[in-house]
Amino acid sequence: MARGVGVSQGFSLKDQLFNAESLRDLAEEYGRGIDGFDADEFHTDVVAGLQGRELMERLEWIADCVQARLSDHFPTMADQLESAMPPPLDPTLADDDFGRFIHAVPGILAVRHGLEDHRERSLNLLYEATQRFSMEFYIRPFLNRWPEETFQRLHQWAEDENYHVRRLVSEGTRPKLPWAKKVDIDLLSPLPLLDKLYGDPTRYVTRSVANHLNDISKTEPDVVTDRLKRWQAKAQQAPKELGWMTRHALRTAVKSGHEGALALLGFHADAPVTLSQLTIKSDQVAIGGALEFELALATQSEADVAVMVDYEMRFFRPNGRGGKKIFKLKQSVVPAGGQLVLQKRHLLKGNATTFKLHPGPHSLAVQINGRQLGEISFDVISPS
Numbered sequence: 524m525a526r527g528v529g530v531s532q533g534f535s536l537k538d539q540l541f542n543a544e545s546l547r548d549l550a551e552e553y554g555r556g557i558d559g560f561d562a563d564e565f566h567t568d569v570v571a572g573l574q575g576r577e578l579m580e581r582l583e584w585i586a587d588c589v590q591a592r593l594s595d596h597f598p599t600m601a602d603q604l605e606s607a608m609p610p611p612l613d614p615t616l617a618d619d620d621f622g623r624f625i626h627a628v629p630g631i632l633a634v635r636h637g638l639e640d641h642r643e644r645s646l647n648l649l650y651e652a653t654q655r656f657s658m659e660f661y662i663r664p665f666l667n668r669w670p671e672e673t674f675q676r677l678h679q680w681a682e683d684e685n686y687h688v689r690r691l692v693s694e695g696t697r698p699k700l701p702w703a704k705k706v707d708i709d710l711l712s713p714l715p716l717l718d719k720l721y722g723d724p725t726r727y728v729t730r731s732v733a734n735h736l737n738d739i740s741k742t743e744p745d746v747v748t749d750r751l752k753r754w755q756a757k758a759q760q761a762p763k764e765l766g767w768m769t770r771h772a773l774r775t776a777v778k779s780g781h782e783g784a785l786a787l788l789g790f791h792a793d794a795p796v797t798l799s800q801l802t803i804k805s806d807q808v809a810i811g812g813a814l815e816f817e818l819a820l821a822t823q824s825e826a827d828v829a830v831m832v833d834y835e836m837r838f839f840r841p842n843g844r845g846g847k848k849i850f851k852l853k854q855s856v857v858p859a860g861g862q863l864v865l866q867k868r869h870l871l872k873g874n875a876t877t878f879k880l881h882p883g884p885h886s887l888a889v890q891i892n893g894r895q896l897g898e899i900s901f902d903v904i905s906p907s
Contacts, residue, residue: 537578540624541585543570549625553589556607560592579702582624586631597636601648604629611654614685617725622656622687630661642669646676653691660703662695667707674712681719686728692716693731699738710739711746721768722759729760729768736772740784744776748783777831778849780893790831790892795824796857798889798896800864806901810873810880814901818889821862828857832865833890839883839903846878849890871903 546569554562569588576584593600608629612620629652637645646665649658665673681692694700696713713735720732740747751769754760760768769787776784782792800819808814822828832853838846850869857863869887871880882905888898 537576537581540578541573541581545623545625546570546585549585549628552609553592553607557593557603560607565589565592582627582631585625586628586635589628590632590635593632597641598644600632600636601629601641601644604632604648605651608651608655611685612687614687617686618727618730620687620727624656626652626656627658627660630656630658634661634664638664638668642672646673649691650676650680650688654685654687657687657694658691659694659697659700662691663700663704663706666696670708674716677713677716678719681716686723686725689720689723689725690728690731693720693728693735697731697735697738699741710743714746714750717750718754721754721765726764729764730771733768733771736768737775740773740776740781744773744779744781744784747772747776748781748787751787777893778833778851780833780849780890782893785831785893788831789829790854791829792892792894794822794828794830794892796820796822796828796830796891796896798891799862801889801897801899803887803899803901807904808871808901809904809906810871810882811906812871814869814871814887815866816869816887816899817864817866818897819862819864820857820891822857822860824857824859826859828859830855830857830863831892834867834869835888835890835895836869837886837888838878839881839885841881841883848878873906 543566547566550562550566550569553560553565565588569585572584572588573581590600593603609626612622629648633645633648633652637648642665649662649665652658662673677692677696680688683689693713693716696706696708696716698706698710717732717735720728723729723732736747736750751772754765773781773784773788777788785792797820798818799821800817802817804815820830820832832855833849834852835847835849838848840846852867853865855863873880880903882903884900885903886898886900888895890896
């Protein structure tokens with residue numbers, strides 16, 4: 524959920540988000556908004572409990588400390604939470620206004636105390652809260668417990684005047700929302716909601732729609748390409764914005780070489796292109812070194828040919844199963860009747876986090892518009 528936060532050595536996201544200063548702001552909001560809320564006592568107690576808790580644990584702890592000072596009667600608790608909310612995020616903006624993590628508390632308490640017996644009041648609370656901080660995590664338990672009723676709300680919210688509410692409709696129903704718990708709804712059931720949202724004037728919403736489609740494309744790429752074609756035909760979004768959305772939504776499908784996704788972006792599998800050259804600088808590369816290669820693409824076409832050039836590294840594994848990973852190289856054109864020459868220096872990292880290199884026979888395959896045109900072998904050796 525955190526956006527735009529740089530990470531450096533020694534950086535602590537949990538300390539940046541939840542500290543004495545940020546919790547003083549929260550304490551003062553509750554003190555101003557709720558009769559009898561002792562802001563100083565709350566601040567002392569909540570700060571004392573931060574140590575030793577990780578980021579999400581800190582959120583739960585903050586909610587514990589708030590809850591202890593509110594009514595046990597959930598409708599009254601919800602009223603108190605709403606009375607302590609800061610002003611909504613600026614509705615005139617269009618992006619990059621995510622809010623503050625300290626304002627996630629209403630969502631946590633709505634799930635804890637309103638999910639079973641106070642569904643409608645809880646959804647009302649989430650509606651107000653998401654205008655201060657995204658309730659994308661906290662709408663998901665309601666989707667699982669009350670799918671029909673929650674979808675009814677989401678269809679209303681998809682047309683709301685506040686773009687944070689509209690974004691929640693897409694982001695909260697994403698099948699692979701980062702950090703979030705799984706939703707049990709059918710993968711394709713949110714598509715009618717996305718049909719309402721893809722023409723949105725704000726990038727904050729359209730980015731969520733594109734990310735949602737990218738999630739779906741990991742298992743149903745044909746559904747995604749068909750939907751994007753439908754949206755193109757309806758012309759309810761500016762062509763430039765829909766073009767951006769299409770590229771963003773199809774990034775996983777393109778990387779996997781899905782022909783329909785590539786064709787939608789203008790890269791056709793049957794493009795009249797040949798691999799006229801593929802060479803490597805050395806057929807032995809040490810772990811920690813770099814594989815340097817050059818390739819040339821040629822065409823006899825009388826027109827320029829659009830190409831999406833990727834390469835697939837095929838790794839040796841001692842268990843014999845092997846492994847592979849596709850890397851992006853370049854989006855370009857092969858000039859009419861001519862050729863395109865590309866070079867690449869690929870670092871063979873010895874400490875990669877996603878896979879481990881082993882000495883042994885490897886290969887590199889060139890992929891053009893999702894179609895593999897050639898392969899070359901090399902040996903990976905231990906560092907000297």
